[in-house]
Amino acid sequence: MLPFHLSAPRTPMARMLLELALVVLALLAIVGLAGCGAPVDAAEANAASGVPIRTPSSEVIGEEVAVLTTAPAVPAPITRTHATKVIVNLDVIEQTMRLADGVEYNMWTFGGSVPGSFIRVREGDQVELRLKNAANSTMPHNIDLHAVTGPGGGAKSSLTLPGGESVFTFAALNPGLYVYHCATSPVPMHMANGMYGMILVEPKAGLPKVDREYYVMQSEFYTTGAFGAKGLQTLDMQKGIDERPTYVVFNGSVGALTGEKALQAKVGERVRLFVGDAGPNLTSSFHVIGEIFDNVYQEGGTSATQHNVQTTLIPAGGSAIVEFGVEKAGDLILVDHSIFRAFNKGALGILHVSGPDDAKVFASIKGLGVGGE
């Protein structure tokens, strides 16, 4: 209702202009009302804004216990097409483990390994996380999963003393590749001692089929002794504060992905790496020497946002998914291309590609690399 009286326009042109003005006024009024918080359909608003308000699955069918794997292994892709209740049994274990040849460290672990067990669930699943802290632990521990929408990512509900157990449940609302870690005070100490891992919330539609999936997580260790100093090493807090790591490693130790433990693939296969960066401090310039990433799901999101990438940046407390086909036999070398870390601190891994060689992809013509001369 317009708040003023309109006398009849005298010419057709004037009438047209008036009608146009009325339409514009009406449109402005509608926009204004919506902006003032007039009730609108929530689903429509979700679709329109691109910022959805997510709701847990209305139908959760059945129950299963998650199969957890130790790096570099990844649980098999999920074939289910419905949401279910997934029970995740995660045990915190403190134990002395190898950091490098002749170097040991009292690691605090999720599941007995550094990085911790890989968890794979499906978008929409209702996850029940059961965190047990071994009776012979020296410290209380908890878990903050970045996949959790809730207080402290679960940490607030999971402070668990030695011998105790905490249980909480969450809806896997957002798909993606997420870091989890211990967040017990002092959190830098718990993370510097190895308490991190990853959880993949697989999108409902799944990920494109590949031939190999691997779990690689970069992290730092800050030891009292220098790189390579033998014996049992302990945390050097000051080095941590100064962000001067003694070790930068893939999968918890120097050499965890080399020699007999190198990752494997065959020529012609498609490889997907779930790569995490636990920090505690550094971001990773993740690069595979001798290969190009065909797809990068930046920061562990669900879209292949970039193609044909040489090096992708992975934030501390973040991840990336990289995919590539392997076309050439030989060793591909995983590094943090902040290269002193690779050369002097341990951030090296091998993906060994076996199979028939294709000289068209690459061949040495002349030089030291060529047999005979």
Next chain:
Amino acid sequence: MNDAMRSFCAALLLTTIGTTLAPATALATVRAPLPAPRAAATTMSRVPEGWYRPLYSVAGARRVHVKAFALDRIPVTRGAFLQFVQAHPQWARGTVLRVFAQSRYLADWPSASSAGSAVDLERPVTGVSWFAAKAYCAAVGKRLPTLDEWELVAAASESRRDASGDGAYRRRLLALYAARKPGAPPSIANTPANAYGVRGMHGLVWEWTLDFNSIVVADDSRASGSGQDARDHHLFCASAAIGASDVTDFPAFARYAVRAGLTARSTISGVGFRCAADHPV
């Protein structure tokens, strides 16, 4: 309601139960006399009044005053606790009421009546609940130290009463915590005495305090104590740094995290205690 609040409420409830039930159970038992403690001068250290800076404190109270008191020079040993349970069978493994102790009470002992070998008898007792620790101290005419009393003495190195700002000392503490072996705590004999003549505050076990989780701190004493915030603090993730007096004091963060996770019934293999008194007993 968060975890800390839950444990606070549970502990408060249990404290109430404890104070009503404990006298009854004590009366029901013929009380055998404990062997006379050794001369007070050798078992307890006098701690003169002092000030210390708690990790968390109420706004404005950067330093906390602690009145003069006395503290056991060493944690209570298995041998001493064995004598206690023999004199007070209601605190023996198997007979202790479940409201006072979780199931792993004294679980490291070979049996309810044996605390192990001669070497084991000299180790700090662990796997005891707050209720049991409190009862033990009362039985020997003492009490549990308050959090402030404990932390005041814990700030001392071998040579200085206040080594709290000493980076080297702090690094040593962190190394001590990190080097703790799960399982049987090390022998007390090899731990050095600090400037108060007190031994093993850091190198052996976590220790109960009277107000470990602010469970018995009255409103009025909160104002001058540091207990208040322990139960409300978000002792997880980076938010633990908010309000802390010194964010580089990792050993203190670790101690507060342990306390935040305890309830009065907790029986943890790494948690023991020592007693205090207003005057040497």
